[in-house]
Amino acid sequence: MPETRPHAVFRPDFLDGRVALVTGGGTGICRGITEALLRHGCRAVITSRKADVLARAAAEMTEATGRTCLGVPADVRKPDEVEAAFDRTLEAFGRVDIVINGAAGNFLAPAATLSYNAFRTVMEIDALGTFNVSKAAFTKYLGAHGGNIVNISATLHYKGTPLQTHPGSAKAAVDAMTRHLAVEWGAAGIRVNAIAPGPIDETEGMKRLAPGDVKQKVERQIPLGRFGRIDEIADATLFLVSDAATYITGTVLVVDGGAWMTMSSLVPWE
Numbered sequence: 141m142p143e144t145r146p147h148a149v150f151r152p153d154f155l156d157g158r159v160a161l162v163t164g165g166g167t168g169i170c171r172g173i174t175e176a177l178l179r180h181g182c183r184a185v186i187t188s189r190k191a192d193v194l195a196r197a198a199a200e201m202t203e204a205t206g207r208t209c210l211g212v213p214a215d216v217r218k219p220d221e222v223e224a225a226f227d228r229t230l231e232a233f234g235r236v237d238i239v240i241n242g243a244a245g246n247f248l249a250p251a252a253t254l255s256y257n258a259f260r261t262v263m264e265i266d267a268l269g270t271f272n273v274s275k276a277a278f279t280k281y282l283g284a285h286g287g288n289i290v291n292i293s294a295t296l297h298y299k300g301t302p303l304q305t306h307p308g309s310a311k312a313a314v315d316a317m318t319r320h321l322a323v324e325w326g327a328a329g330i331r332v333n334a335i336a337p338g339p340i341d342e343t344e345g346m347k348r349l350a351p352g353d354v355k356q357k358v359e360r361q362i363p364l365g366r367f368g369r370i371d372e373i374a375d376a377t378l379f380l381v382s383d384a385a386t387y388i389t390g391t392v393l394v395v396d397g398g399a400w401m402t403m404s405s406l407v408p409w410e
């Protein structure tokens with residue numbers, strides 16, 4: 141397999157004129173998604189709690205793609221900060237067409253010793269954060285103009301992964317929310333979908349969940365025989381927001397090389 145695709149899959153201008161807001165867009169998978177959106181014509185706002193990380197990522201992506209990317213600090217757990225991020229987006233670009241709910245928190249911990257606050261923290265970032273951002277998006281712009289929401293989910297809850305009760309529960313809520321919002325907001329011209337990535341190389345999630353030589357053990361359990369790449373999640377996102385997917389809403393697209401069906405759910409996958 142090539143390390144990256146030898147050619148672009150999508151026409152480089154197919155998102156010309158569109159604007160995206162990506163939570164968690166300063167790092168990892170969501171930075172990759174942002175860069176792909178920019179490379180296909182979007183302008184973008186990325187949000188997270190870390191102003192310095194955001195500013196650097198936004199400047200680097202603007203430089204690399206020639207399209208404007210702004211970093212706007214916002215904690216998805218705080219509705220007023222989320223609403224302010226949409227206000228800033230509309231002030232800068234006058235519209236927002238694509239919203240990626242990528243902000244997430246995770247660590248390995250057994251449910252029995254997980255503190256109440258630790259469980260609540262991950263639920264708040266992943267599940268409540270997705271609602272806060274989706275509702276603000278609807279109220280501020282999408283409700284009147286239509287658009288696309290893509291939620292970044294996971295496959296942890298398909299089999300019940302030990303040490304992952306907190307993110308698995310939160311992502312199950314995200315999957316449900318994807319369907320509920322798709323049903324309620326379809327008439328407004330809003331498509332709401334999710335992507336469930338499997339093990340993806342060079343992500344914070346995999347650094348936390350598959351450190352060191354665990355990776356080789358995990359790869360042997362994956363039907364496609366390897367970890368995924370960030371650009372493969374980005375391409376799935378491009379597909380979902382594209383005109384190739386205009387009749388797709390309320391779906392969770394699993395992008396995991398077949399991993400959830402065959403991989404042990406026993407983190408760290410011994």
Ligand code: HXC
Binds near residue numbers: 344
């Ligand atoms: C047990 C922990 C812990 C750990 C934090 N806590 N880390 N408990 N084990 N390793 C507890 C704290 O003790 C505290 O509870 C509570 O969680 C909140 O911690 P804070 O540090 O105060 O919270 P905060 O600063 O908001 O940080 C949130 C965070 C942090 C989730 C804890 O790790 C974070 O910001 N992560 C963002 C980046 C990230 O995780 N990316 C990976 C996403 S991967 P007490 O009771 O002490 O107050 C992903 C993919 C999943 O989502 C799918 C993979 C296949």
